[in-house]
Amino acid sequence: MGAAVQLTKVSKTFGDLQALAPVDLSVDSGEVVTLLGPSGCGKTTLLRLVAGLEHPTAGVITVDGDSPSAARSGKRIGFVPQAPALLPWRSVRANAELLLDVNRGSSRSTPGATVDDLLDAVGLGDFADARPHELSGGMQQRVGLVRAFALDAPLLLMDEPFAALDELTRADMRHLLTRLREPSGATVMFVTHSVSEAVYLSDRVVVLSPRPASIVDVQTIDLPQPRSADMEDAEPFFQATVSLRRALTGGPS
Amino acid sequence: MKLARSLAAPTLGIASFLLAWEALVRAFDIRRFVLLAPSQILSTLVEDPAAYWGNTLVTARHMIVGLVIALAVALCAGSAMAASRFAEEAAQPVLVAIMVTPWVAYMTSVVIWLDFGERPIIFLVAFTSFPVFTFGVVGGMRSADPAARELLASVDASKWEVLWRLRLPSALPSIFTTGRFAVALSLAAAYFAEGSSLQQRGLGVIGRRAALDQTGGAEVLWTTIFCTAALGIAGLVLLSVAERFLLKWHASQRS
Numbered sequence: 125m126g127a128a129v130q131l132t133k134v135s136k137t138f139g140d141l142q143a144l145a146p147v148d149l150s151v152d153s154g155e156v157v158t159l160l161g162p163s164g165c166g167k168t169t170l171l172r173l174v175a176g177l178e179h180p181t182a183g184v185i186t187v188d189g190d191s192p193s194a195a196r197s198g199k200r201i202g203f204v205p206q207a208p209a210l211l212p213w214r215s216v217r218a219n220a221e222l223l224l225d226v227n228r229g230s231s232r233s234t235p236g237a238t239v240d241d242l243l244d245a246v247g248l249g250d251f252a253d254a255r256p257h258e259l260s261g262g263m264q265q266r267v268g269l270v271r272a273f274a275l276d277a278p279l280l281l282m283d284e285p286f287a288a289l290d291e292l293t294r295a296d297m298r299h300l301l302t303r304l305r306e307p308s309g310a311t312v313m314f315v316t317h318s319v320s321e322a323v324y325l326s327d328r329v330v331v332l333s334p335r336p337a338s339i340v341d342v343q344t345i346d347l348p349q350p351r352s353a354d355m356e357d358a359e360p361f362f363q364a365t366v367s368l369r370r371a372l373t374g375g376p377s
Numbered sequence: 378m379k380l381a382r383s384l385a386a387p388t389l390g391i392a393s394f395l396l397a398w399e400a401l402v403r404a405f406d407i408r409r410f411v412l413l414a415p416s417q418i419l420s421t422l423v424e425d426p427a428a429y430w431g432n433t434l435v436t437a438r439h440m441i442v443g444l445v446i447a448l449a450v451a452l453c454a455g456s457a458m459a460a461s462r463f464a465e466e467a468a469q470p471v472l473v474a475i476m477v478t479p480w481v482a483y484m485t486s487v488v489i490w491l492d493f494g495e496r497p498i499i500f501l502v503a504f505t506s507f508p509v510f511t512f513g514v515v516g517g518m519r520s521a522d523p524a525a526r527e528l529l530a531s532v533d534a535s536k537w538e539v540l541w542r543l544r545l546p547s548a549l550p551s552i553f554t555t556g557r558f559a560v561a562l563s564l565a566a567a568y569f570a571e572g573s574s575l576q577q578r579g580l581g582v583i584g585r586r587a588a589l590d591q592t593g594g595a596e597v598l599w600t601t602i603f604c605t606a607a608l609g610i611a612g613l614v615l616l617s618v619a620e621r622f623l624l625k626w627h628a629s630q631r632s
Contacts, residue, residue, distance in 0.1 A: 175531055196533045203531035209524035213546045213626040226534040226542065255626055275532070 126154035126311030127188040127200060127278035129174060134183030135336075136169055143169045145338035146183060149330060153278075156305070156312040158322040160372065161332030167315045168206075168283050170337060174313060175203055175281050187279060195279065199223070199230040202272035202310070204282040208264040210256035217243065217252040220270045232276050237307070242270040246300060262293035266300065273304050280305070282314045286321065295353070298324050302351050319372070323364045324351055331371045341371040410591070413599035421596040422603070433604045436580040439495065439567040440612070443502025444559060448552075450507045455514025455548070456540055465515060472508040480505050480566060484573045498570040498579075505566045506559040513555030517548025550627050553620045560612040568605050580605050 129151040136144040143166040151157045159167040172178045174185060176192030187195040195201050202223075210219045220239045224231055243249050246266040248259075256264055265285055272280055282301075286294045298321055305312060316322055322329045323345055331341040345364050347355055355361050395415045401407070402414040409417075422429055458465040480501060491497040521544050529539050571581025584601035587594035624630045 177527060177530055193533075196531060199532045201531055203528060205524045205528055207522075207524040209522055209528050211522075211525060211543065211546070222542075223528070223532050226529060226538045227532050230533070257626070257628075257631070281531075 125278060126152075126309055127195070128153045129279065129311065129313065130184075130186045131174070132184045134170075134173060134180045134185055136166075136173060136178065137181045142336040144173070144180075145336040147337070147339055149339065151311060151313060154309045154311055155327045156314065156325055158314045158316055158326040158329045159332060160316060160319065160322045160329050160368065161337060162334050162372070163317055165332050165334050166337030167332050170332075171281050171283050171313060171315050174279075175201055197227070197230060199227060199232070199275055200277050200279060202275045202277035202280045204268050204272045204280065204285045206284045206287055208256075208261075208268040210264055210267055212256050215253050215255060216248060216259070216267055219256065219267055220274055223271055223275050237273070237276075239270065239274050242273055242304070243267075245304065246270055262289050262297065265289065265297060269297075269301060269304060273308075276308060278308075278310055280310050280312045282312065284315050284317070286318075287316070294318070294321070295356075299353050301325065306350060319365050319368050320356065320361075322368060323347075323361060324356060329368055331368065340374075343368060343371065409595035410598070413595055415603075417596060418600050418603045421600045429600060429604050432578055432580050432583055432601070433608055435578045436564075436567050436571065436605065437608055439498045439502055439571065439579065440560075440563050440608070443499045443567065444506060444563050446499065446503040447507035447559065447563070448510050450503065451510030451514050452545075454507075455511045455518060456544070458511070458515045459518035459544060460536070468511075472511055475504065476508045481569060484570060487570075488574055493575045495574075495576070497574050498567060498576070501570040502563045502566045506563045509555050509559050509562060510552065513551040514548050517551035518544040520551070521547035550624060550629060553616065553624065556616050557613060560616065561609060564605060564609045564612070568601075580608075 129149075131147055131149040133146045133148060134144065135142070135146045147170065149157075159170060161167045169178065173180050174187070174192055176196040185192050187200065190198075192201075210216075211222065214222065217239060220243060224239070237245070240249070240252065243252050246269065248263060248266055248270070251259065251263065256267070259267070265288075268285060272282075286297045289297060302325065312325070314322075314325055326345050327349075329343045329345060330339055331343065332338065333340045343364070347360055347364065398412075399414050399416055402412055454468065458468050484497070484501060487497045487501055491500055518540075525543055526539065529543060534542070567579075568581035568584065571579035572585030576582050580601040584598055584605075587597035587601065590597075621630055
């Protein structure tokens with residue numbers, strides 16, 4: 125079951141720099157919402173605010189009615205950073221277990237899939253005892269996904285996790301992400317600047333303006349769930365892509 | 378076979394060095410106090426190996442105990458400095474002052490303060506080597522991957538967990554690097570402090586006594602110098618072995 129996220133008039137300023145104009149956004153339980161915007165527009169800031177890693181200058185954020193800090197200390201947020209951030213001294217399995225190992229008191233008593241099951245599911249079963257440096261970039265990011273999913277958190281926050289990967293690997297990763305999320309139905313907020321990634325993954329796409337980020341458009345992606353790779357070649361996918369690109373560049377939709 | 382190959386080059390290097398040394402002393406007929414030939418050092422060593430071995434062990438103990446204390450202090454101070462810029466800026470000039478002040482000069486005061494015996498020796502060893510370690514700890518901890526720090530923050534990891542699971546392992550490579558300097562420094566401090574503390578045993582004790590004996594001390598003096606250097610090399614080898622074992626994951630240890 126996913127968590128519901130509510131942002132009310134949330135803004136963020138760093139010194140003189142306004143990163144985020146007042147934003148209102150509500151994300152339903154189990155929804156996949158993508159934040160799409162140009163580089164440096166403040167979409168990562170928005171995600172970090174929801175994660176409780178930054179505090180808003182004004183406005184209120186709730187995760188299932190609680191503050192982000194409370195959700196964070198209750199380990200109800202699975203965070204996937206842009207870099208895989210694997211610890212080189214830990215094996216692949218130990219890296220995947222990292223978030224379970226820390227702040228143990230708040231770990232869920234009945235976790236979903238085990239780490240080994242998840243590693244199998246992403247095709248890394250044979251690499252469980254390998255070290256991160258023995259893996260390719262795509263494999264490392266798969267460990268990053270397993271690490272977040274192992275928490276069995278109701279909210280997943282992903283900050284351009286596939287940005288550094290080549291196009292083919294990137295497409296594989298979004299298919300994989302969809303499959304991994306299916307059983308838990310966790311809510312996902314996903315930051316990207318890839319239009320096709322946004323269309324493939326999302327129920328709704330929030331289009332942000334250049335800095336200071338504000339919401340310029342919210343588009344519902346009307347493709348059947350669950351998504352599959354062959355949809356990417358079909359006409360509705362193409363139309364959704366065109367529509368989003370127009371919203372992003374300020375052209376007619 | 379692999380071990381033999383990796384030992385071949387250093388063995389050849391040391392052998393050539395000793396040969397050149399021997400040749401130099403004989404060719405120029407250098408006075409024994411200025412430089413003693415390796416062959417004479419060896420014969421002095423063979424005359425009474427147990428005495429030199431025993432004194433080397435005493436010096437080794439002073440060095441190891443001092444280094445362990447230095448590392449423990451450096452880990453505490455370094456963690457605090459890595460966690461707070463203010464603490465770092467406040468501590469840095471003090472550490473630099475400790476590092477640049479010649480310990481040879483204040484050793485007498487340390488002996489008067491801590492009395493004769495082992496305490497001033499261990500104090501000096503620890504005191505001279507802890508700033509070096511501290512800089513290594515701070516630099517290493519600061520190098521911890523910011524994305525990993527953020528990740529740990531996302532599940533509200535405690536400061537202690539961040540230290541233990543991220544900062545400390547991140548600091549290991551630079552602790553090993555500074556460890557090499559600390560070994561050299563601590564050995565010099567141990568040798569000198571032993572000589573100043575009126576102890577009965579230790580390479581520095583017999584070395585100092587021999588240095589005062591202008592007629593027959595050259596053999597003993599140079600043999601203690603030789604033993605001290607051998608101890609330093611043993612320390613560095615031990616450090617390299619530990620590094621290879623503990624830092625298997627680090628780029629520096631991969632061929």
